Amino acid sequence: MSSFEYYAPETMSELLDILSANQENSKILAGGTDVTVHLREGKIAPQCVIALKKVSDLKGISLQGTNIVIGPMTTFTELVESPIIRENAWLLAQAAVSVGSPQIRNQGTVGGNIANASPAGDSLPALMALDAVLKIISKRGEREMPLENFYLGISKNKLEKDEIVAGISFPVLEKGTGSAFVKLGRRNALAISRISAAAIIGYDHAENLITSCRISVGSVAQNPFRVRSAEQMMLSCPLNADNRNKCITAAFEEMAATLGKRASAVYKRKAGPEIVRRALDEAIRMAGGSWEAVI
Ligand SMILES: Cc1cc2nc3c(=O)[nH]c(=O)nc-3n(C[C@H](O)[C@H](O)[C@H](O)COP(=O)(O)OP(=O)(O)OC[C@H]3O[C@@H](n4cnc5c(N)ncnc54)[C@H](O)[C@@H]3O)c2cc1C
The missing domain is CATH 3.30.465.10 (Uridine Diphospho-n-acetylenolpyruvylglucosamine Reductase; domain 3)
Known part of the structure; x- marks a missing residue:
């Protein structure tokens, strides 16, 4: 690991001054769980490391x-x-x-x-x-x-x-909204996600209608993203198995378009619909939707 100057400013203005003066080869340090690994492996060699831990405004x-x-x-x-x-x-x-x-x-x-x-x-x-x-x-x-x-x-x-x-x-999520995050990793502990999905669903019990739907996926493309067409097709739909399955298919089509031909794509093509299904089902259940009606 090469040597560097270390700063631990205590105020926001001090932090921004140091950052401004050292922008060419500095590295921000938060908890350090990524940065220290990268420093140790020589992936980065900053001249200056700026720790955020003492700036109370950031907590x-x-x-x-x-x-x-x-x-x-x-x-x-x-x-x-x-x-x-x-x-x-x-x-x-x-x-x-x-x-x-x-x-x-x-x-x-x-x-x-x-x-x-x-x-x-x-x-x-x-x-x-x-x-x-x-x-x-x-x-x-x-x-x-x-x-x-x-x-x-x-x-x-x-x-x-x-x-x-x-x-x-x-x-804040409105009352009556259900949400879920589901992740598949290689192991139970210390597992970096191989694929993940988050879902937020609003449900009108009286009308049996989906009133809002937001779904995003991780470890599918270079960055996580929202599956907008799947979200759109769920809006104002009755809560039933057919609509849920159409939503999963639409989400999967958006995911599949980014998967390409890398080795993990085969696994992700299978796991993608399943992870979205689990997130949707958990969110619907939390919103108080009729689980039986969905199955
Ligand atoms: C063993 C192990 C297991 C892990 N498991 C997971 C896991 O299951 N899921 C997961 O998501 N991650 C995992 N990680 C990765 C890591 O812990 C996370 O990404 C963590 O959130 C990084 O936060 P940090 O505070 O340690 O960031 P740091 O390492 O301090 O910084 C990470 C990057 O963000 C920049 N940075 C930090 N804060 C700011 C800021 N406020 N403004 C601008 N730039 C900033 C830094 O310069 C650096 O580039 C794992 C890491 C290890 C070592």
Whole structure:
């Protein structure tokens, strides 16, 4: 591992000054579960490492009106244990608890997961289904970007060299909405996702109608994405087996279009419809939909 200068600023303005002055070869350090591996393996050799851990503005989970706001330095364990997340965005707690091991969940942060831009980042399908918006900050100013628009491929995002992710926000789920995150990995513990799906479904019991539907998938393409045509076809549909199966087929067609010919594509063509089915079924069940009617 080559040597580097280490900074641990305590305030946001100090952080942005350091980042602005060292943009050419610096690396942001959050929980370090990705960065330290990359440093050790020599994949990166920054001249300057800037740790976020002392900047209190980057921590915490709060309910602000009808929005949930999460600091990027929030760990997966904090997401899992947060009553705000468990009560208003259940699928994000599910995604967080599926990450690695207790040590990784204690150390790894949601901001690191987002910025790392892995196809298998577990919080990403859940946050995309939640319509999460990122607050991005540099010394030059502040901008917002939907998470869905943030990626440019594997390990590539739209941050400029002097910018950080400073916040993540999304609307709370309405009452009567069910949500689920489902992941298939190679092993039960420490498994990086081979394929994952997140679903959020609103259901009108009186009319037996699907009122809202958001589905996203991970580890399918270079970055997680929403399966929009599948979502659209479910809207205002009665809850029945036929419509659910049409939705799974539509989702799979969107996924299959990105799979290409790589070795894992054979497995993913089989697992894709199944993972979407599980996410949909769990979300529908949580929304209080008639499970029997779906089967
Ligand atoms: C053994 C092991 C198991 C794992 N299992 C899983 C798993 O099951 N699911 C999963 O999703 N991931 C898994 N990971 C990957 C990793 O733990 C996650 O991606 C984690 O969320 C990274 O967060 P971090 O805080 O450790 O980020 P860091 O390693 O500190 O940073 C990751 C990247 O994000 C950048 N960064 C961090 N914060 C910000 C910010 N606020 N603004 C701008 N850039 C930022 C860093 O510069 C770096 O490029 C695993 C890793 C290991 C080592």
